[in-house]
Amino acid sequence: MSCNSDQPDMNRREFLGKSVLAATATVVAPGVMLTVANASEEGASSAVRWGMLIDTNKCADGCTACVDACNKENGIDLMQRPAGQADEMWNAQRPQWVRKVKLRDKQTGEISNLPMMCQHCEHPPCVDVCPTGASFKRADGIVMVDRHTCIGCRYCMMACPYKARSFIHQDVAEQLTGTPRGKGCVESCNLCVGRIDAGNSTTACQDACNKDGHQAILFGDLKNPESAIAKALKAESSHQIRADLELNTGVRYTNI
Amino acid sequence: MIKTQYRELYCSSPRYWGGLASLAFIILLGLGAAFHMEHNGHFVTGMSNQIVWGLPHVFAIFLIVAASGALNVASIGSVFGGPMYKPLGRFSGLLAIGLLAGGLVVLLLDLGRPDRLIVAMTTYNFKSIFAWNIILYTGFFTIVGLYLWTMMDRKFEQYKRPVGFAAFFWRIALTTGTGSIFGFLVAREAYDAAIMAPMFIIMSFSYGLAFFIITLIAAYWWAGRTIGDLRLAKLKNLLGVFVGAVLYFAMVYHLTNLYVTQHHGVERFILLDGGIYTNMFWIGQVLIGGVIPLFLLYSPAFTTSRFAISVASLLVLIGGFFQVYVIVIGGQAYPMNLFPGKEVLSSSFYDGVVANYTPTTAEALLGIAGIAISMTLVAVGSRMLRVLPESLEDPAEGECA
16 A cells, blocks of 8 residues: 555554454453353352351360361461561461350359351341441351452451451461462451352361360251251250340350 | 632742641651551551551541531531631631541551552442441532632632532531441440440531631741631630530540440440550540640630630640540450450450550551641642632621621
């Protein structure tokens, strides 16, 4: 084509048009692929509600099997203490999805031990207050945080009556694929959601407790009347922690 | 009646640019501090999983509350028709925008992921009062911006009253939202109280007016202009009413809590044996922020003393800062009562014990930078816009009747 021609440079237009098409395809295609991939998988079902029953009589004083197992399962043990950080500060800042608490009744002197973690409320205050909806409850009752939309405002931590949430205060050098973790986001116990979605029926803490012979933790479907947990809950009286708030927790305790 | 002439804030160059340079330096330090915290993570701060909102939040909430209060002067002028306040309306609007901007910058830079601001602005959970606050803050800028326009452009003067009304209601909604951030927290004993919202509103009246008086006196000193005694006396008397009202609301809040047995623990903590928080309450909030300013504002010995009015306003701000500190940090430091009737013998997560919090320099620098940002916006705004009257001398006898 002559440089002096008044005609538009069709080759150039074609080239630009194709470039735009290619760029659009590059941007959109992965999203489409992901949506297609997701669509084939089954989502969480509201026909089940995952929960836990903890028998505090069986929870042994000084035993931290559940805490250790949780730390390993979720890569919490991979977190490094920042150089020079004091013990007390590290304890206050490191993530703790489950913690052991030892109590004494002020009136009777009765001692009880129990693991404390996210109680997976039916009406979770953390979900109510989250400005972006990053804190959410799945159809099967598991309360967890979407690390893609968490802005790190920590309002959920202010709202949680169980102090169950942890903020990631430092860089994350190593993490597990199943438990993504990022500096500046909030996280908490998710009832080993990865295991459950893979078809397992136990959590890491329950396995560890059973392995040590205590059998203080029972995990299962609260909605299935045939499940071990539903039968146990029906047979003996159990408590919700801070039942006064009427959050209908998914984690229940006996003998406290 | 003499027409009010507005003129940009002019003063000698070294004075103006020197002031701006000092503010810019403070802002630079604050931005450095924010970078330090974001780059390393919040472990370099005094905040933890126990005290999740620290000193930056105290500064941010203090400035945001003061911002809506600073608009009051404009509201009194154009909504309630107070003639003495009318010439002050424009400056009041500018100060409100400046204070809010400063507070929001601090709030944003203290997020775990400030880079996700766009997520916060586009993904809303409408059950969250925090999400509503984001809308209230952005709306405040827009409405007060329009309000300033109607006050400054004669062509739109007829809209001044309706826009002024809208701004007034919006500012009430905004502070209700800020107070409700705490009022809606059922988990913690120091919060979970409906009185939080009106208490924050009255706090905003007081802090906002104190900020207004200080910046007004400073601007007129800067520019070598004069303010009449009568006008200042009006402002100071109003401040006195607000200071008294803040004390009253604080008293009602604590009395209500004291009546509820379940809340005796947290009241004992704040009022009696909470160490630094008790001191901040009695010495900071009540004495410095309440009793002394009331004395300075109402004592016949200081009727026309500019110095006394400035000091009183400054003390109101310092006391207000302590008040927000006690609410935000003190309320978190007191342990949540997860197991009523039980004492916690051991826990790796500090259950049942008062949480420790020592703010770091970086947190303080970020917070102070927020104030500097507000003041810079006000200084630049007053230099570029005609918001300050040439003279604020008292009108001649009978003009304001």
